[in-house]
Amino acid sequence: MRYHVAETFEEASRLAMAAGGVTRFLAGGTDVLVQMRAGAVSPDDLIDLKKIPGVRDIVQAADGGWRIGVAVSGAQLGVHAGVKRDWPGVVEGMELVGSTQVQGRATLIGNLCNGSPAADGVPALVAAGATVTVTGPGGHRDVAIEAIPAGPGKTALRQGEVISALTLPARGARGGDAYLRFIPRTEMDIAVVGCAVSLRVEGDTITEARVVLGAVAPTVVLVPEAAGALIGTTLDDAALSALDAAAQAACKPINDKRGTVEFRTEVAGVLARRAARIAYDRARGAK
Amino acid sequence: MSKIHVSTTVNGDPVEFLADPRESLLDCLRNHLDLTGTKEGCGTGDCGACSVTLDGTLVCSCLVLGVEADGKSVGTIEGMATGAELHPLQRKFIEHAALQCGFCTPGILVAAKALLEQNDNPSESEIRYWLAGNLCRCTGYDKIVRAVMDAAAEIRGAA
Numbered sequence: 001m002r003y004h005v006a007e008t009f010e011e012a013s014r015l016a017m018a019a020g021g022v023t024r025f026l027a028g029g030t031d032v033l034v035q036m037r038a039g040a041v042s043p044d045d046l047i048d049l050k051k052i053p054g055v056r057d058i059v060q061a062a063d064g065g066w067r068i069g070v071a072v073s074g075a076q077l078g079v080h081a082g083v084k085r086d087w088p089g090v091v092e093g094m095e096l097v098g099s100t101q102v103q104g105r106a107t108l109i110g111n112l113c114n115g116s117p118a119a120d121g122v123p124a125l126v127a128a129g130a131t132v133t134v135t136g137p138g139g140h141r142d143v144a145i146e147a148i149p150a151g152p153g154k155t156a157l158r159q160g161e162v163i164s165a166l167t168l169p170a171r172g173a174r175g176g177d178a179y180l181r182f183i184p185r186t187e188m189d190i191a192v193v194g195c196a197v198s199l200r201v202e203g204d205t206i207t208e209a210r211v212v213l214g215a216v217a218p219t220v221v222l223v224p225e226a227a228g229a230l231i232g233t234t235l236d237d238a239a240l241s242a243l244d245a246a247a248q249a250a251c252k253p254i255n256d257k258r259g260t261v262e263f264r265t266e267v268a269g270v271l272a273r274r275a276a277r278i279a280y281d282r283a284r285g286a287k
Numbered sequence: 288m289s290k291i292h293v294s295t296t297v298n299g300d301p302v303e304f305l306a307d308p309r310e311s312l313l314d315c316l317r318n319h320l321d322l323t324g325t326k327e328g329c330g331t332g333d334c335g336a337c338s339v340t341l342d343g344t345l346v347c348s349c350l351v352l353g354v355e356a357d358g359k360s361v362g363t364i365e366g367m368a369t370g371a372e373l374h375p376l377q378r379k380f381i382e383h384a385a386l387q388c389g390f391c392t393p394g395i396l397v398a399a400k401a402l403l404e405q406n407d408n409p410s411e412s413e414i415r416y417w418l419a420g421n422l423c424r425c426t427g428y429d430k431i432v433r434a435v436m437d438a439a440a441e442i443r444g445a446a
Contacts, residue, residue: 003291003308003354026352033350034331036309046308048355075344099420100398101335104344105351187419 004047009135009164012047017137017160019045025162026050027071028105030098031114049162058083064170070110070163074103074121087168088282089124089177089196089275096120096181099188109163112145115153116190118215122149123196124179126212126222130168136161146212149219175200176282178275181214182267184258191215192259195247195271197230197279204234204284211243211276216251216268223250226272235280243276244269295356297322298366306353313337315353316363324364324393328422335421338394339363345401347420364393367400375445376400376438385434387425395421399435407443411436 006012016023021044024032035041049055055071058080066083074094077083084091090108097106097120109132111121125145132148134141137160148163150156157163177198183189194214199206211226229242253264290305297320304319311330316322316339328336330349337348340362348361367374376396379385386392395418402409402417409417414435415428423431 001309003352026355029352029355030332030350033311033352037311037330037349050355073344098332099335100401100417101338101345101347101420102332102350104341104346187416 001043002045004045005051006047006049008052009049009162012049012052012162013135013137013160015045015047016162021045023047023159025113027055028073028107028110030102030106031110047162061167061170064172066168068108068166068168070165071107074098074106074108075100077108078103083168086171087124087128087177089179089198089279090121090128090130090168093124093179093194093196094121096179096191109166112148113155113157113163115149115151115155115219117149117152117217117219118191118194119220120179120181120191120194120214122220123194123212123214124177124198125166125168126220127177127179127196127198127210128168129198129210130166132163133165133167134161135164140164142167146220146222151218172200174202174283175208176279176285178278178282180271180275180278182271190258193253193264193267193271194220195268195275197272197275199230199276199279199283201280201283206230206233206235206239206280209276211247211272213247213250213268213272216253216264218252221250223247226250230276235276240273240276243272247272291354291357293354293357295358296360298361298363304353308352308354310353311349312339312341312351312353312356312361313348315356316348316361319353322363322365326390326393328390328394333420333422334391334394335398335418336391336394338397338421340397340401343401345398362397364397367396374400375441376403376435379434379438379441380431383430383434383437385426385430391421391423391425395423395431399438402435403439403442407439409435409439 023045024043026048055069111119179196181191181194196212199209209227209230226246233239248269251265326336328334332347332350339348
């Protein structure tokens with residue numbers, strides 16, 4: 001294995017483009033090193049991104065959005081007052097990933113590029129309408145988060161492409177988000193179902209919403225029908241029932257040791273209700 | 288496979304070693320630097336036995352490549368006592384019998400020290416969540432949690 005330390009994302013892209021065999025990018029390493037150890041992946045070229053200037057920075061943009069470096073750890077994000085204030089759902093999702101030790105290394109972009117449908121860091125990013133900047137042989141392009149996962153362990157990134165930044169949009173007034181997952185214990189487990197909701201209110205009425213489910217399909221899924229059930233309502237019982245039904249209808253889960261199809265589908269509806277309530281309360285509390 | 292020269296600081300001492308780029312920091316500490324206090328449990332970041340600090344952040348050394356430690360500062364269990372004087376956490380673990388086989392103990396001590404450095408008065412619940420990534424198959428955790436709380440109280444009293 002050749003270990004490269006890239007100094008720019010353009011260099012990382014060139015190294016990956018020139019590599020003939022298995023290539024991996026290294027940020028937190030909490031998935032890549034485990035896969036290497038298990039023999040699941042034996043990279044010929046490992047490209048470390050952590051020495052690229054700015055990759056550990058969290059910077060507020062002029063419009064109020066946040067630009068989060070690809071090597072920002074969960075621990076770093078968890079103590080960042082500004083991002084926690086604007087996007088608490090994004091932060092609480094990331095903080096559910098692994099132990100204190102894993103939080104010291106693990107990154108949001110790594111969680112995204114690992115391609116797990118159960119990634120706790122991803123649903124709230126999709127709900128937030130976050131984008132990533134992809135640097136490749138053809139230059140840079142900005143892509144919606146939901147366009148990256150392509151199935152379990154797969155992404156839509158092509159050879160020579162590397163994610164060089166994550167951008168959360170400006171939260172704006174009267175917005176709130178939340179992420180919840182179900183696991184059979186209190187800590188240190190993989191989501192059986194996850195759900196993120198981001199919404200905005202005008203008075204008590206929901207004017208914008210995005211609802212995202214995790215671990216119930218081959219990728220994290222954005223559910224516009226579930227958002228439609230919320231918009232124009234005051235989150236009354238009828239809206240919650242419609243949300244529950246729309247969330248369940250979007251589920252195409254697998255049966256495995258962590259949950260059956262029936263259980264995952266039902267829990268998706270329950271978590272959607274609860275996450276919507278939290279996001280709604282946060283949105284109104286922030287007015 | 289050419290080895291890579293790594294210069295790093297371990298427990299305040301500058302050290303150098305040659306690492307295969309595939310070697311974990313854990314293996315480098317144990318096999319190149321003879322610092323065998325850091326233990327390998329699972330090797331996949333689940334058990335916490337290999338906990339060290341990297342530039343002050345608690346990490347599993349099995350999930351860090353040795354070459355990534357270049358230019359950084361590593362803290363291990365060997366740096367915890369001051370000469371022959373044990374750290375309060377180490378003393379309290381003995382007093383409370385917070386270990387049996389002892390294999391998880393170095394990792395738990397390093398993790399607990401990192402907690403107390405940022406929170407000198409953690410609740411029982413905070414300690415249990417912080418140490419959720421440190422598995423112990425002997426004690427049932429209760430004595431560990433009590434030892435950490437007692438050590439925190441002593442450190443607060445001394446301050």
